[in-house]
Amino acid sequence: MDNDVTRLELRREYPDPIEDVWSALTESDRTARWIGPWTGEAGVGNTIMLTMTAEEGSEPGPAVIRECDPPKRLVMDLGVTDQPAWRVELTLTERGEGTVLDFVHLLPKTDWDTSDILKGWHFYLDRLGASLVGEPVPEWDTYTPPSLEA
Template structure:
């Protein structure tokens, strides 16, 4: 990436095996528990339609799968209205019985407040963690991230 991109990075550790975390990241019915659902034909170079159900009044948006190496690595370009695509990259690494998730958002430089975007990704990754262990997922209206530090 170049100087026109801001890199937001987050790391999470989950007690679940890598295959389970991968399924929660890629299977529409599992994704519905924490971020949203998708429709379409999945595969590298393919476009799916992603509906982010944790947000109010959203419409499905295009998501282009750029890289996919199950169960370790996924890169997707998310369509954002009137903005360049948001590239998100997830790398999973087994650690003991659990999994380390490294998340990178390559955000085109805009006048958007990156702290709000970072809070949103904290929110979603916390929802992912809760869904993996069967706990209630946080709601946006009452959500406070543990820290806005990456």
């Protein structure tokens, strides 16, 4: 492992079939429900523009698709202003009738507080879960990740 990289890992289990979770991760009208819509031409090596709608004042940002193996694996480099790209790896595995999502975020070591970044990914994955079952998605101002609740 590269000592200049921080690895954040999260796992979520959803009762939904793998194809449904995959579609929620990759189709713009579905991503719009939990993280934000994207525009562009999907495909390995292509850059799409993702607007993270829960981020105040968010402008579309580049996301380069590095790997895509439907419905099991998606790897993207997310553009971050004035920073090296953040590598995000999403791996789906069937478990019974449901799906396990293993989420990995590789980011360059910085003096940033990674607990804030981790809280952000908990937030988005909880929004994904809510969108899959048709429930209202959490809002940031009232959100507490499950691992941080009293």
